[in-house]
Amino acid sequence: MIALLLRDLKLAFRAGGGFGLGLAFFLIVTVLVPFSVGPQAALLSTIAPGILWLGALLACLLSLDRLLALDWEDGSLDLLATAPLPLEAVVTIKALAHWLTTGLPLVLAAPVLGVLLNLPAPGFLWLVLSLLVGTPAMSVIGTFGAALTVGLKRGGLLLSLLVLPLYIPTLIFGAEVARRGATGIETQTPLLMLAGITAATIALLPFASAAVLRINLR
Amino acid sequence: MSIAAKANALWKYANPRKFLATSERVLPFFWLTSASCLVAGLVWGFFFTPDDYKQGSTVKIIYLHVPAALMAINCWLMMLATSLVWLVRRHHVSALAARAAAPVGIVMTLIALATGAIWGQPMWGTWWAWDPRLTSFLILFLFYLGYVALWEAIEDPDTAADLTSVLCLVGSVFAILSRYAVNFWNQGLHQGASVMRAGAVTGTDTEEKVSNIYFYPLLLCIVGFVLLFIALVLYRTGTEIRARRIKALLTRERVNG
Numbered sequence: 001m002i003a004l005l006l007r008d009l010k011l012a013f014r015a016g017g018g019f020g021l022g023l024a025f026f027l028i029v030t031v032l033v034p035f036s037v038g039p040q041a042a043l044l045s046t047i048a049p050g051i052l053w054l055g056a057l058l059a060c061l062l063s064l065d066r067l068l069a070l071d072w073e074d075g076s077l078d079l080l081a082t083a084p085l086p087l088e089a090v091v092t093i094k095a096l097a098h099w100l101t102t103g104l105p106l107v108l109a110a111p112v113l114g115v116l117l118n119l120p121a122p123g124f125l126w127l128v129l130s131l132l133v134g135t136p137a138m139s140v141i142g143t144f145g146a147a148l149t150v151g152l153k154r155g156g157l158l159l160s161l162l163v164l165p166l167y168i169p170t171l172i173f174g175a176e177v178a179r180r181g182a183t184g185i186e187t188q189t190p191l192l193m194l195a196g197i198t199a200a201t202i203a204l205l206p207f208a209s210a211a212v213l214r215i216n217l218r
Numbered sequence: 219m220s221i222a223a224k225a226n227a228l229w230k231y232a233n234p235r236k237f238l239a240t241s242e243r244v245l246p247f248f249w250l251t252s253a254s255c256l257v258a259g260l261v262w263g264f265f266f267t268p269d270d271y272k273q274g275s276t277v278k279i280i281y282l283h284v285p286a287a288l289m290a291i292n293c294w295l296m297m298l299a300t301s302l303v304w305l306v307r308r309h310h311v312s313a314l315a316a317r318a319a320a321p322v323g324i325v326m327t328l329i330a331l332a333t334g335a336i337w338g339q340p341m342w343g344t345w346w347a348w349d350p351r352l353t354s355f356l357i358l359f360l361f362y363l364g365y366v367a368l369w370e371a372i373e374d375p376d377t378a379a380d381l382t383s384v385l386c387l388v389g390s391v392f393a394i395l396s397r398y399a400v401n402f403w404n405q406g407l408h409q410g411a412s413v414m415r416a417g418a419v420t421g422t423d424t425e426e427k428v429s430n431i432y433f434y435p436l437l438l439c440i441v442g443f444v445l446l447f448i449a450l451v452l453y454r455t456g457t458e459i460r461a462r463r464i465k466a467l468l469t470r471e472r473v474n475g
Binding site: 144149151152154155158161164165166168169172173176189190193197205208211212215216218 | 363364367377384385387393395396399400402403
């Protein structure tokens with residue numbers, strides 16, 4: 001399991017592109033927002049939590065089609081499926097590797113971009129916390145979407161169409177935590193709901209992902 | 219016949235030939251009863267009920283809005299049930315019924331959204347508000363879109379049936395989750411409006427006499443929509459079975475010729 005995780009991480013770092021792309025996309029989305037809504041500081045600080053959450057979500061989505069597609073193309077996915085390691089564990093490791101290479105950098109970059117959008121000072125802690133709790137769910141849900149569309153030739157757009165509705169609960173509670181944190185309201189309820197969603201998806205969704213992957217590898 | 223035996227008897231319709239023969243026999247009955255229920259309910263509702271003292275004649279849009287919204291949700295439940303049957307017992311008719319029902323569900327969702335917007339314009343002063351009910355219907359629409367897109371994208375019919383079934387199961391959980399998330403997200407703003415809508419439907423917070431006047435034609439319309447849905451799904455499932463049969467015949471011909 002650890003070997004597989006290390007392999008995926010090495011591939012993500014060394015194969016170029018994949019690792020930095022999500023971050024660059026996040027940066028560009030955030031930079032483009034003031035151009036589209038205007039540079040008023042008050043307006044930007046109101047929408048900053050939502051924009052940062054949306055940007056992180058889209059950056060996460062962008063990297064999903066590479067999650068399983070490369071292994072599918074060179075046949076290593078078939079080898080993994082026949083390996084003694086259960087497929088449920090394989091997809092969990094894949095999701096973990098995706099989170100470490102995409103989700104975690106996004107979490108770390110978010111406060112810097114928060115400065116650009118004039119995020120209120122109390123909001124930084126809650127933004128980072130909400131992203132830290134929420135992004136694992138995005139990786140796990142994304143792995144399910146990637147497993148659904150892995151065999152398809154033009155799966156990229158379909159993947160977005162399938163995954164985005166599944167992101168709605170995470171986005172609602174995550175952005176709510178960040179927004180409430182920025183305006184100084186109590187954040188416990190949405191934070192607990194967000195953590196609950198993340199825990200439940202990590203516990204249950206790998207089984208669905210593995211089942212779907214088995215069907216696709218048939 | 220005991221209940222278990224009756225439940226067992228249901229499985230014989232998993233045979234496509236049996237399904238086609240029976241559905242062809244009962245279809246005219248469903249078409250006819252749904253048409254008569256709808257015509258009677260709509261005419262009664264539109265022309266023989268008084269205008270609401272507050273909402274005027276706009277209240278009558280509930281004869282289309284409520285049944286369509288009801289069927290939009292029940293259609294997804296039906297797809298969930300048939301998907302489960304396909305995953306457990308692998309009856310092709312079941313998978314095809316789920317496929318056949320999805321576009322009907324999309325249309326029902328659109329009817330509910332459109333009639334709601336038309337009603338909302340004069341009553342709320344806006345075509346659209348991010349009210350929990352409205353938002354969750356929009357999300358339901360997105361789930362339908364993804365489901366249909368996945369069916370269309372996969373060539374192998376068995377793989378498509380498997381994958382869409384799993385998507386339907388996972389999607390159901392997330393749809394319910396979204397429903398509650400949306401409720402949490404925007405509860406305070408439009409609560410009054412949604413209570414008014416719920417009241418208009420169930421008649422709990424309007425005067426009892428008025429609500430009864432609207433209730434019976436509404437009930438007739440709901441029955442009409444349920445029958446219409448059954449008829450459409452039976453008809454479309456039959457079409458799917460025939461389409462697959464034609465495909466099989468063409469493949470056989472190509473192999474032999």
